Amino acid sequence: MTKSKSSGVSMLFILILLGTNAFLLFQMNGKPLSSLFGRGSSLFSPNAQPRAIQPRGNLAEIEMSTIELFKKASPSVVHITSINVRRDRSSSKLYEVPQGTGSGFVWDKQGHIVTNFHVIKGSQKARVTFPDQSTWNASLVGVDPDKDIAVLKIDIREGKLVPLPIGESNNLLVGQSVFAIGNPFGLDQTLTTGVISGLGREIQSVTKRTISDVIQTDAAINPGNSGGPLLDSAGRLIGINTAIYSPTGTQSAGVGFAVPVDTVNFYVPELIKYGKVERPVLGVSIFNDAYLKQLIENKVIDRPEGKGGVLVKSVSPGSGAEEAGIKPTQRQEKGILWGDLIIAINGKEVQTTHDLHKFLDKHRAGDQIKVTLYWQGKERVVTVKLQSR
Incomplete structure (x- = not known):
């Protein structure tokens, strides 16, 4: 079809649509929409009741295992808010401005929280919120921008902290089930599931250095998931959710990436010891x-x-x-x-x-x-x- 013919068909369709709407408005003439369908009292049933509930039986074994995994892991996953401080020009008073949000997880019982570097990059403060909505001011321990890793610390009693068990990423297999927990779009404690779609991927960090051996997954990862854990079916940490690939760059398209836990477990202790990576x-x-x-x-x-x-x-x-x-x-x-x-x-x-x-x-x-x-x-x-x- 030529361009002129296509434009003519489109114009005809629009005219028909406008004409139909005008006709309906004319016919209704201020009457309720129900009058068009001839609704009468004979259509009502005075004996209508809620339908009986069908018993479902026990949940499937795979559902029970996913529920149990989330129950155990979710107390370890936190919501991170990065904050900048601004000065009001008229009053000279300081006020805080939220810069962004992301996810993180409890590393140990000493209060160390691990997240992505890009979650807290450029901020002056950070706050950590637990699933019970308690919020704690965090101090920055150290960062490794080359691997997109950051370690924060909060001053909190040890009994409240539940570190995630650490897994390994060198023996993962494509097709394994994985689970991502985080705070996409500010919706805290969100669980998404999927499989390992690929291994040995490479992505660029914010410093343009390559991060190797990255895990690819189809578990939905969206803005706000960054810094949250990727878990295996045993509930062990196997990666940090760090990036998505999508046409818009703002929502999941079934291609997410996680920094492998072997990399995380190599560099996080360095940051805790020295505040930096002795590369x-x-x-x-x-x-x-x-x-x-x-x-x-x-x-x-x-x-x-x-x-x-x-x-x-x-x-x-x-x-x-x-x-x-x-x-x-x-x-x-x-x-x-x-x-x-x-x-x-x-x-x-x-x-x-x-x-x-x-x-x-x-x-x-x-x-x-x-x-x-x-x-x-x-x-x-x-x-x-x-x-x-």
Whole structure:
């Protein structure tokens, strides 16, 4: 159908609709709508009664297990309100403005609450509300923006706190049942269910660093769920609900993501101990991948056939990399002397800078790793002691 014909059909439909409405209004002439249907007293039944209730029997076993899981886990899930403080220009008085809301959960009996970094990012205060509607002012213990994790602390008697049991994410299977509890759109203590839809996903944190091994689920995750727990069928924590993928970006489309509990259980103790993550570093700076690709395509430098690698730009003085003899790129009178190409760590190939960060994230400062280097056609392996950033 051509555009002109389509427009004509649409206009005809609108005229018919308007004409029908006008006709109905004219026919009613102020009379109630019921008059159009000829309702009379013969339609009433004076003996009408509520219908008898059909006994349903026992709930299904799967329903009972879900109900029991929610009963046990929900006391551990909290509603978090992030707050900013503003000054009234006329009176100079300070007043609080809610910035946003999210979810969190009890980590331990000492009052530590875990949530997403983006839930409290940019706020000056935070309040934690429990299912019984008791509200507590929270202090910020530490954050790891690279992994979208934050730890708060509240001053509360231990008997009130019910930490979630911790599971593991390295042995999850696609198809497993999962349960998300949180406060979507401010509706606290909301349970949604689904399955693990995918494993090993990657998403970007607010710092644009990649979060690896992310869990994908079709359990509905909406704004306000962020920071809440993703549980397995045993009620154990297996992830922190952190993001959704949808055309609008504001509501669930059946694709939600959770930071895996193995990542959470690695970094949360660091935040509680030090207030920050002592992220390990080699002690080198790296050229970006696009620049390295250009150098190789122009045959400025070479690398082993079929392998990737990252090119060392500089080496920090006194670092483990310097002690191990890793070569930096240097500008000389005759031109540039390119540095080492890092092609593997502990025997696993390094294709890109993302791979390098991913490998380092699995270690702590003080660990020693084997780094395979390539320089001017020769490979060598050195041992590097990682240091904190």
